Amino acid sequence: MCGIAGILFKKPVSNQVLGRALADMMDGCQHRGPDSTGFALYENEVAGLRLRFLVDDDAAVERIRAALAEHGATIKAERREGSTLVVEVAYDGEIRPFAYAMEHAAKLVSIGTALDIIKDVGTSKDLDAVYGIGRINGSHGLGHVRLATESDVKPEAAHPFWATGFADVAIVHNGQITNYWKMRRRLEARGFEFRTDNDSELIAVYIADKMAQGVPLETALEQSVDDLDGTFSFLVSTKDGIGFAKDRLAAKPMVMYEDDSLVAIASEEVSLNRLFPGQPLSTTEPLPGTHQTWSRSI
Amino acid sequence: MVTIDLSTMPVREGNDALRAAAKRGEDIEILNPDARHHIGVGLIHPVTVRVKGSAGYFCAGLSHGARFEVESNVGWGVGDSMYAGSVVVGGNAGAIAGVALRGGEVVVKGNVGSRAGQVMKAGTLLVCGRASFLAGYMMYGGRIVILGDSGDRVGEDMSGGAIYVGGKVQSLGSDAKIVDMTPEEDADIRAFLKTYGVPFDGTFTKIVNAGTKLRYGVNEPISRPLPHPVFSEGDSYWNAKVAEDIHAKSLIGRYRIRGYGAAKPVPHFGDIAIKVDPSRIGAAGDPTKAVKLAMTLGERHGAKPLTLSMPVLIAPMSFGALSKSTKVALAMASRLSGIVENTGEGGMLPEQRKEAAQLIYQCLSGRLGWNIHDMLKADALEIYISQGAKPGLGGQLMAKKVTKELAAIRGIPEGIDLRSPSRHPDIMGADDLVIKVEEFREATGYAKPVSVKMGAGRVRDDIKIAYKDGFDFVQLDGLQGSTGAASTEVLENVGVPTLSALQEALDGLNEIGHDGSMPVVMMGGIKDGVDAVKALALGAGAVAMGTAALIAGGCISCMQCHVGNCVVGIATQDPEHEARYKTELQAQAIHRFLESVRWQIAAITQALGYSDFRQLSRKDLVALTPEAAAITGLPYDPDYRVVDEQLLTQVA
Numbered sequence: 001m002c003g004i005a006g007i008l009f010k011k012p013v014s015n016q017v018l019g020r021a022l023a024d025m026m027d028g029c030q031h032r033g034p035d036s037t038g039f040a041l042y043e044n045e046v047a048g049l050r051l052r053f054l055v056d057d058d059a060a061v062e063r064i065r066a067a068l069a070e071h072g073a074t075i076k077a078e079r080r081e082g083s084t085l086v087v088e089v090a091y092d093g094e095i096r097p098f099a100y101a102m103e104h105a106a107k108l109v110s111i112g113t114a115l116d117i118i119k120d121v122g123t124s125k126d127l128d129a130v131y132g133i134g135r136i137n138g139s140h141g142l143g144h145v146r147l148a149t150e151s152d153v154k155p156e157a158a159h160p161f162w163a164t165g166f167a168d169v170a171i172v173h174n175g176q177i178t179n180y181w182k183m184r185r186r187l188e189a190r191g192f193e194f195r196t197d198n199d200s201e202l203i204a205v206y207i208a209d210k211m212a213q214g215v216p217l218e219t220a221l222e223q224s225v226d227d228l229d230g231t232f233s234f235l236v237s238t239k240d241g242i243g244f245a246k247d248r249l250a251a252k253p254m255v256m257y258e259d260d261s262l263v264a265i266a267s268e269e270v271s272l273n274r275l276f277p278g279q280p281l282s283t284t285e286p287l288p289g290t291h292q293t294w295s296r297s298i
Numbered sequence: 299m300v301t302i303d304l305s306t307m308p309v310r311e312g313n314d315a316l317r318a319a320a321k322r323g324e325d326i327e328i329l330n331p332d333a334r335h336h337i338g339v340g341l342i343h344p345v346t347v348r349v350k351g352s353a354g355y356f357c358a359g360l361s362h363g364a365r366f367e368v369e370s371n372v373g374w375g376v377g378d379s380m381y382a383g384s385v386v387v388g389g390n391a392g393a394i395a396g397v398a399l400r401g402g403e404v405v406v407k408g409n410v411g412s413r414a415g416q417v418m419k420a421g422t423l424l425v426c427g428r429a430s431f432l433a434g435y436m437m438y439g440g441r442i443v444i445l446g447d448s449g450d451r452v453g454e455d456m457s458g459g460a461i462y463v464g465g466k467v468q469s470l471g472s473d474a475k476i477v478d479m480t481p482e483e484d485a486d487i488r489a490f491l492k493t494y495g496v497p498f499d500g501t502f503t504k505i506v507n508a509g510t511k512l513r514y515g516v517n518e519p520i521s522r523p524l525p526h527p528v529f530s531e532g533d534s535y536w537n538a539k540v541a542e543d544i545h546a547k548s549l550i551g552r553y554r555i556r557g558y559g560a561a562k563p564v565p566h567f568g569d570i571a572i573k574v575d576p577s578r579i580g581a582a583g584d585p586t587k588a589v590k591l592a593m594t595l596g597e598r599h600g601a602k603p604l605t606l607s608m609p610v611l612i613a614p615m616s617f618g619a620l621s622k623s624t625k626v627a628l629a630m631a632s633r634l635s636g637i638v639e640n641t642g643e644g645g646m647l648p649e650q651r652k653e654a655a656q657l658i659y660q661c662l663s664g665r666l667g668w669n670i671h672d673m674l675k676a677d678a679l680e681i682y683i684s685q686g687a688k689p690g691l692g693g694q695l696m697a698k699k700v701t702k703e704l705a706a707i708r709g710i711p712e713g714i715d716l717r718s719p720s721r722h723p724d725i726m727g728a729d730d731l732v733i734k735v736e737e738f739r740e741a742t743g744y745a746k747p748v749s750v751k752m753g754a755g756r757v758r759d760d761i762k763i764a765y766k767d768g769f770d771f772v773q774l775d776g777l778q779g780s781t782g783a784a785s786t787e788v789l790e791n792v793g794v795p796t797l798s799a800l801q802e803a804l805d806g807l808n809e810i811g812h813d814g815s816m817p818v819v820m821m822g823g824i825k826d827g828v829d830a831v832k833a834l835a836l837g838a839g840a841v842a843m844g845t846a847a848l849i850a851g852g853c854i855s856c857m858q859c860h861v862g863n864c865v866v867g868i869a870t871q872d873p874e875h876e877a878r879y880k881t882e883l884q885a886q887a888i889h890r891f892l893e894s895v896r897w898q899i900a901a902i903t904q905a906l907g908y909s910d911f912r913q914l915s916r917k918d919l920v921a922l923t924p925e926a927a928a929i930t931g932l933p934y935d936p937d938y939r940v941v942d943e944q945l946l947t948q949v950a
Contacts, residue, residue, distance in 0.1 A: 032729040250412035269333035280351040280370030288431045
């Protein structure tokens with residue numbers, strides 16, 4: 001139960017406004033979900049790997065430091081922000097076992113060389129005040145506002161979700177996947193671990209798994225429309241771009257705007273219009289059962 | 299002309315200014331709309347509104363007679379439930395364009411999203427571009443003209459009206475078919491296009507209902523109805539009820555339909571006792587004078603609340619399921635007892651409005667008889683999500699009851715077996731529901747409480763959604779709630795018993811740290827004031843009674859409500875049958891019953907040593923069975939059973 005949005009700046013020159021743009025878009029549809037807000041931001045790459053954890057206390061920070069050391073990751077930088085701890089590390093091993101091990105130390109929110117997921121209880125304005133969302137530069141990203149229905153209002157239940165075990169993949173999703181357990185057991189049988197019972201996490205892992213096998217994002221999205229049952233409109237982001245898929249029942253809203261410099265997609269046009277106040281936009285609504293992807297120019 | 303700049307004020311303020319200008323007869327220009335929702339909802343004056351940009355959800359919704367011109371796009375539900383007037387959209391429209399349209403014209407120059415014209419009843423929806431999935435879904439009347447391609451499953455489960463497609467018919471929906479059109483029809487459409495300056499020189503394909511699903515194929519046999527005590531006896535395998543059921547199904551080969559509530563025994567208020575000394579009941583004077591029973595309902599967001607002389611409401615029941623005479627009798631009784639009547643599905647009757655001092659107006663999925671004028675006449679608005687007797691399903695009204703008068707009020711074809719949609723066109727989730735509630739508040743100037751009626755399904759989650767979506771109160775209906783018609787499988791087997799539903803609701807609210815501002819009105823098998831006291835002590839804010847009020851007013855519990863031949867004139871639309879119902883007389887009988895409920899609540903409250911029903915609490919209750927204890931968390935104490943029986947005898 002939520003509102004979603006995504007944006008990709010096609011030209012690197014417009015990188016400065018990523019956080020501001022997404023914060024405004026989410027503020028525009030906050031009525032769809034007042035409980036929590038979150039962002040998946042693709043910033044300019046860090047030298048090593050960035051991990052963001054949710055931490056309740058100093059003990060959690062100690063556990064994280066110990067776990068990092070145990071797995072051969074060297075901390076380059078570390079800072080506390082809101083309910084989270086951000087660490088930048090030098091690590092050159094395999095990502096998935098490392099990510100699973102870190103998950104056992106504390107609640108890992110995201111991992112990547114470009115991706116940073118920032119999510120917490122509160123509104124877009126609240127998060128902007130605590131985490132300085134509006135000052136974050138980058139090329140593309142996703143946003144989410146949530147109305148908690150089936151689980152609690154706490155930071156770890158906020159969205160976006162990262163694809164547990166995969167670096168730099170995130171998802172925001174509006175809808176409900178009805179063959180969730182069937183899909184999850186298939187992936188679990190192949191060794192994937194899940195941190196939540198949330199269907200958004202499932203979609204992220206499903207897509208990331210396909211991409212890890214060499215399937216392009218576009219094809220993975222196309223297959224998702226066949227493989228997933230239920231009602232959904234979702235946006236996926238990778239280090240290089242974003243994409244959407246929409247179910248055949250067209251029960252969940254999605255509107256997009258595209259010009260030479262950017263593509264923006266949101267649950268409602270009111271979010272898109274926040275990027276261009278006072279201007280009527282030429283928008284389109286993706287057709288049922290369709291998907292599309294965009295890559296940033298490098 | 300008045301200019302309203304939405305970059306300088308919220309939509310609520312903008313709509314106030316818009317309505318004020320329209321009342322003076324001035325045209326309006328809206329600047330910087332930036333796709334905001336609810337622009338122009340509830341406008342009932344014939345002025346022109348120019349929106350300079352895009353509008354959001356429900357633009358021109360619930361309006362009557364105004365002319366809207368939107369320069370760019372609109373969101374979901376443009377022209378929702380519009381009765382007359384026009385909306386011209388320069389760009390695209392989102393899902394459910396022209397939803398529940400009851401008249402007037404909606405013209406979209408671009409494309410429309412899915413389910414365009416869902417449950418529309420009259421008027422014209424013109425789409426100059428292409429339509430999407432399920433255009434004309436469950437439409438009852440009117441016409442949809444699509445100049446581009448139709449989208450998949452066009453005309454799905456339409457029961458009336460016509461769809462004209464200028465482009466490709468991508469696929470036909472269930473129960474839709476292609477027919478030839480007359481030259482007159484063709485000329486009429488082209489003339490319509492001309493009035494809006496839309497060029498088109500192609501040809502049209504006409505789609506209408508195929509008529510395969512409008513009536514059940516085989517009717518149930520008319521058999522001697524089993525008396526409810528026999529029917530509800532559930533402890534032997536091959537009893538009279540089972541045999542009768544098998545006989546009927548061997549004839550019709552499908553599920554059966556009946557009226558009334560569930561008959562299977564489930565833990566109920568009889569499994570809970572009140573810790574009261576029966577000798578104190580009725581000891582000193584008139585308890586209704588000594589105990590404070592009056593309350594208000596619906597002030598959570600500053601609306602004018604309902605005022606109740608006691609924590610009891612009349613449960614929602616439709617004109618349709620019930621005769622007009624019965625609805626009027628219920629309205630009279632509610633007025634005489636100082637409580638509230640509810641329209642149920644199918645619109646507001648003028649006679650009912652006149653007799654009821656306070657009336658809740660219900661909005662259902664089919665939007666049957668839902669309109670701005672009656673919204674403005676109502677004392678509270680209620681969004682029906684589902685009911686206890688058949689959670690997850692829409693209403694059913696068999697053909698016998700779908701008379702000319704009734705069909706006209708509801709805006710549907712006469713004489714069909716009406717199956718209302720199982721879900722609202724514009725409420726696919728809690729996120730959409732927020733926007734819907736806001737539409738109702740905007741359209742009625744935030745003056746009326748907005749409640750939600752829900753059947754007990756996922757109560758613990760649903761009640762949290764209701765709380766967060768800002769409802770003023772909730773009407774929660776358990777498994778034992780009755781209905782005018784439902785499949786027997788659903789009646790008996792789907793849903794959560796009233797006792798469990800209430801407990802789950804209260805637990806759910808506690809889990810999210812509610813502030814007590816959203817009362818739960820509990821219904822579903824509440825038969826007297828004793829049950830009411832138990833529900834109130836458990837934590838309900840009030841109770842509602844449907845079946846009990848009908849029985850008080852002459853119902854003989856034959857469970858044949860769906861047939862339409864009710865021998866006492868209650869569940870019928872047949873004038874001969876209805877003539878047997880003596881409205882004034884039965885109104886007095888219902889009123890007397892309600893007064894007995896008042897006396898019971900007051901007497902027990904007083905006997906417990908309280909002067910206000912709000913002092914009742916869980917401490918006053920014990921569970922008589924392990925099941926009831928497990929459900930409610932009340933202490934298990936079967937020793938109170940005797941006391942409870944005495945109490946019932948004395949009070950009754």
